[in-house]
Amino acid sequence: MKLIIAGSTGLVATEILRQALSIPAITSIVGLARRETSVPDNLRPNADPSKLKSVVVSDFENYPDTVKQQLAGADACIWTIATTPDQLRSMTSEQSRNISLDYMVYGLETMAKVANSPFRFAYISGAKSERDQTKRPMVLPEFCLMRGECENRVLDFAKQSNGRVVGGIVRPGVIDAPGRSNFMLTFAGGLVRAVIGLPKCHVTEISATLLESCITGFEKETLLNEDLIRIGQKSMAERKTGP
Numbered sequence: 685m686k687l688i689i690a691g692s693t694g695l696v697a698t699e700i701l702r703q704a705l706s707i708p709a710i711t712s713i714v715g716l717a718r719r720e721t722s723v724p725d726n727l728r729p730n731a732d733p734s735k736l737k738s739v740v741v742s743d744f745e746n747y748p749d750t751v752k753q754q755l756a757g758a759d760a761c762i763w764t765i766a767t768t769p770d771q772l773r774s775m776t777s778e779q780s781r782n783i784s785l786d787y788m789v790y791g792l793e794t795m796a797k798v799a800n801s802p803f804r805f806a807y808i809s810g811a812k813s814e815r816d817q818t819k820r821p822m823v824l825p826e827f828c829l830m831r832g833e834c835e836n837r838v839l840d841f842a843k844q845s846n847g848r849v850v851g852g853i854v855r856p857g858v859i860d861a862p863g864r865s866n867f868m869l870t871f872a873g874g875l876v877r878a879v880i881g882l883p884k885c886h887v888t889e890i891s892a893t894l895l896e897s898c899i900t901g902f903e904k905e906t907l908l909n910e911d912l913i914r915i916g917q918k919s920m921a922e923r924k925t926g927p
């Protein structure tokens with residue numbers, strides 16, 4: 685199968701790529717990003733780096749034909765591009781929405797036109813995303829509603845595609861990764877997470893779940909943090925893709 689990883693230079697995408705390079709069922713990988721995608725470190729002995737094609741895009745709302753040709757015939761996409769709440773200090777909410785929502789909608793619409801059918805589209809959201817746009821979330825309300833709107837757009841697009849596109853949403857809490865420093869992963873951050881009910885998973889677990897879902901299908905439309913741990917650990921054990 686041919687897999688597109690959108691935002692392939694990021695934290696989660698790098699682990700997805702590391703695992704995907706050693707899964708025989710995935711024969712071709714397009715790393716779509718605003719800069720070159722490198723082959724990750726710590727590859728497993730059976731990894732095949734030649735499966736990766738790095739595709740650089742300068743405008744995420746207007747792909748040139750050369751990029752569309754690279755996307756053609758894909759069976760699945762894992763979309764990881766989004767802004768973080770931290771970035772709201774350095775950009776307006778309109779810019780954040782443009783990157784998180786408009787880039788994704790254009791990417792999905794464009795890929796669906798040239799992909800194989802069925803085309804599985806896995807969207808990484810967040811544990812606190814809110815789909816009901818009439819609600820007012822307690823924490824980061826505007827951001828959580830915007831991410832919920834992204835989820836709605838993926839699922840609506842899939843529903844209207846007559847089975848050509850299958851959408852799946854994953855909702856991690858905080859993502860732990862080797863060497864990652866993030867307040868939410870500290871002892872004090874753990875207390876904050878407990879208060880607001882924000883779980884955590886490991887980057888290897890969410891990555892394995894996303895790949896398993898792209899290969900065999902989504903167990904359910906929305907996978908919560910606990911699902912990511914359960915499915916990811918099982919998949920890594922069976923496919924021998926763990927660290």
Ligand SMILES: NC(=O)c1ccc[n+]([C@@H]2O[C@H](COP(=O)([O-])OP(=O)(O)OC[C@H]3O[C@@H](n4cnc5c(N)ncnc54)[C@H](OP(=O)(O)O)[C@@H]3O)[C@@H](O)[C@H]2O)c1
Nearest residue numbers: 691692693694695696718764765766808809810857858859
């Ligand atoms: N990390 C967490 O703890 C966490 C928790 C919950 C949910 N998530 C979600 O998981 C997904 C992946 O997270 P991540 O931590 O892997 O993200 P990341 O490391 O920040 O990477 C995201 C990707 O998006 C690209 N990107 C960011 N801004 C862009 C822009 N303006 N134009 C084009 N590309 C842009 C990045 O490119 P560059 O590499 O060039 O910057 C990178 O390829 C996101 O949807 C995030 O919200 C993450």
